[in-house]
Amino acid sequence: MSSRSNSCMRKHSPGAIIVIALSALLWSLSAQADKLPTLPMLPKLPTLPKLPPLPHNLQIHGFASQSWLMSSGNNNFFGKSSSDSGSFDFRELGLNASMRPLTRLQFSAQMLSRTAGEGSPGNVRLDFGFMDYTYFSGESSQLGIRLGRMKTPLGFYNDTRDVPFTRPSILLPQSIYFDRTRKLALAADGVHLYGEHRSDLGDVSFQAGVVRPLVLGAEAEAAVLGGQFPGHLAPEISYTGRVNYDLDGGRIRFAVSASQLNISYVPGAGDILQAGSVRFTPLIFSAQYNAERWSLTSEYALRRLEYNNFGATPNMDFYGESYYFQGVYRFTPEWEGIVRYDAQVTDKDDPHGKKWAAERPSRAGLAHTRFAKDITVGLRWNITPEFMLRAEYHHVNGTAWLSTLDNPNTGDLSQRWNLFSILGSYRF
């Protein structure tokens, strides 16, 4: 029971504690001064500036998680997971603050550090930071606007994909939430409109925006171009949106998300690449059923990826396809089990990668890098509301979502492989 008492501390920031301690100290000093009436009147001291009252709607939340991964063969996922000791190279730390100075106005920001193998070295970055103004709020509907850096609304999980407590498993279904397009689809700077209408027939909500994707940095370049080049990527005007339909308070949830993310390439000196452009257009259909003990979730994604005018390589335009079925069962509020089947093909017209592998002799035997079928079973234990332990096992046929940064020699990869992982996570 004692662990439960932590949650009442949820909103108390260190700042709040300092303000409280300081004001208590000042009060006690002045109280003591009142008890000494025999002293001569002191000359009037300059009054201390009044401490501003801490806005009572300031909220501070955070999380910290550490995972361990162990995989078979030479297939590395998030660090050297195929080594004898496995990999501890998966860590997520986040801290966020939000406040509502006016009932219609909210400010929110989150700093995040994510270590996940070679692709994410754990640098601290602004995950989101925006102002949210509710233009209209009535009994059954609302309409508002957000300005700043917002999470890109894609599927059920992209908005909070780096927060372990909000995920159904240690690793999100990699077919849809894999790391290569993560950089493009994580968050973007711009403006979003949002709205909601509630009725007995269910709640419809939407959010839609015009944004610039975050593409600066070597990681984004490696993810988009598959290597380092003298030039750099530049964000172009992009569009993002999602419509949600919740029936009976979320017993049944549907969502359709679509984005068009545009990036251009600015060649550097002596570059083999020309001023090309990349367009990523994901379309995701999501559905969920929530009962008391179990939840069923499925998502289907069609991802169009276009590379144009790079010169050195021919233009590319292909559709990737992925989907998963997931069942979660709550044995008790503390114990939860998960089963999932998750499948991805890089090119819908070449589901087994055979055509792709036949195109060049160097691709012989690498057809398995063009698909992945993952069967996952896992357990979640909520030790307290703040502390969670998880374990899960993946059996995977295909290597499509393995990072080339963690696996520089694609030829060493095994087509069929296993991954075991444990995660501990704390939040407040």
Place this chain on the structure above:
Amino acid sequence: MITKKNTGGFILLLCLLLGINYPISMAWAIEPYEIVTNPSVNEKTLPKSSLRAIFGMRLHTWPDGTAIRVFVMPDDAPLHVAFSKEKLNVFPYQLRSTWDRLVFSGTGQAPDTVMSPEEMLARVANTPGAIGYLTKSKTDGRVNVLEIK
């Protein structure tokens, strides 16, 4: 291939459904309770969809423009479980994941958690615009009772 694997999953789920008694259903047996508000709140009745939106932290203001302040008990408190299921028709885990989505995407805030009925009464009574829930025996004249249409 896919169908076979999923069938396996469903059979497993079905076995679990039949084989395990869920302790949470004990929480249905709870003494009568009310939805309570701070006396500053003018509303005496509210549609269920608005109550859901309030506890889902998506409706932030009363019709007169006052900010709504939501107070809840911990997720596993029997009164919270009963209130969620009977008044909102949702399960506590759904509320928790809704609040987490808001907090960790920045698009909203979490409600305030109180640890006891006494604290619930005191916070709702002393916070303008507050809403919460209390068993009838713990309720007194310092808070208003809200009816759901």
